[in-house]
Amino acid sequence: MTPELSPEQTPLSLSPDLLESVRGIAATEHLLVAMDFDGTMSPLVDHAADARALPRSAAAFAALTELPRTTTALISGRALDSLRAVAFPPEKTLLVGSHGAEVWMGPGSAKLELDDDRRELLAGVRRELEGIVEAAPGTLLEDKPAAVVLHTRLAADDVAVDAVAAARAVLQQRPGVFLKSGNRVLEASVVHASKGEGVAFLRQASGATATVFAGDDTTDEDALANLLPGDLGVKVGLDFTQAQFRIEAPAHVAELLEALLRERKRALGV
Numbered sequence: 577m578t579p580e581l582s583p584e585q586t587p588l589s590l591s592p593d594l595l596e597s598v599r600g601i602a603a604t605e606h607l608l609v610a611m612d613f614d615g616t617m618s619p620l621v622d623h624a625a626d627a628r629a630l631p632r633s634a635a636a637f638a639a640l641t642e643l644p645r646t647t648t649a650l651i652s653g654r655a656l657d658s659l660r661a662v663a664f665p666p667e668k669t670l671l672v673g674s675h676g677a678e679v680w681m682g683p684g685s686a687k688l689e690l691d692d693d694r695r696e697l698l699a700g701v702r703r704e705l706e707g708i709v710e711a712a713p714g715t716l717l718e719d720k721p722a723a724v725v726l727h728t729r730l731a732a733d734d735v736a737v738d739a740v741a742a743a744r745a746v747l748q749q750r751p752g753v754f755l756k757s758g759n760r761v762l763e764a765s766v767v768h769a770s771k772g773e774g775v776a777f778l779r780q781a782s783g784a785t786a787t788v789f790a791g792d793d794t795t796d797e798d799a800l801a802n803l804l805p806g807d808l809g810v811k812v813g814l815d816f817t818q819a820q821f822r823i824e825a826p827a828h829v830a831e832l833l834e835a836l837l838r839e840r841k842r843a844l845g846v
């Protein structure tokens with residue numbers, strides 16, 4: 577029978593350079609650990625409502641949340657309600673949703689409200705997308721407070737490509753509409769926001785002296801591009817990135833968070 581390994585003995589697949597950076601950043605005065613959710617904390621799945629963080633990632637993230645001089649945050653493209661429903665974040669975790677358009681910093685945080693013009697614009701965007709979805713089997717829409725998302729994960733590839741092209745054709749020149757491509761999604765928002773603004777906001781709000789951010793999607797590149805010298809950016813997956821480090825999959829995110837927890841505890845002496 578194989579004896580059980582303690583967390584210290586568990587073999588890591590993270591590169592020595594990445595582990596060295598984790599050790600360095602763990603010693604900072606105030607650490608911000610900001611994670612993307614889908615494709616990073618959670619593997620990608622067919623139905624957005626079924627996404628869940630990997631248990632090891634969730635456990636390490638929750639333990640980081642309890643450490644002194646350490647702030648955890650999720651920076652997601654999801655609407656805040658949808659993020660809470662799948663991520664079950666620890667109470668003290670700060671949340672940035674809708675790619676930065678929604679922010680939750682604790683009880684009493686202001687809700688995102690649209691004025692009448694934007695509400696009308698969003699309704700018009702939805703009508704256009706409804707027409708496209710009707711003609712494209714396997715596609716579906718997801719509503720957010722300021723956006724509508726065209727999902728194509730369950731559609732045949734050619735159907736997906738045509739549906740996204742049709743949506744782009746009608747929406748990309750429309751004033752006040754901002755399009756974002758993601759993993760088998762095209763989002764049309766009536767509010768301009770980015771994860772780059774999200775990470776800058778969290779850095780300032782938490783007083784962080786260094787930030788760790790990991791993400792898998794194109795929209796996460798905005799956050800990675802907004803990291804500062806001394807921060808640690810990690811790309812999850814094989815697509816193009818400007819991140820310093822790359823890991824392959826959400827399972828490695830669990831290793832990253834566990835290494836960060838171990839090193840942060842060592843640095844804090846707890």
Ligand SMILES: O=P(O)(O)OC[C@H]1O[C@H](O[C@H]2O[C@H](CO)[C@@H](O)[C@H](O)[C@H]2O)[C@H](O)[C@@H](O)[C@@H]1O
Binds near residue numbers: 612651
């Ligand atoms: O920024 P994130 O937390 O990664 O959120 C990005 C989008 O996540 C969701 O869509 C993605 O995950 C789904 C579930 O795994 C998958 O089916 C879909 O193809 C992915 O694009 C969410 O539904 C979107 O609203 C988020 O913008």
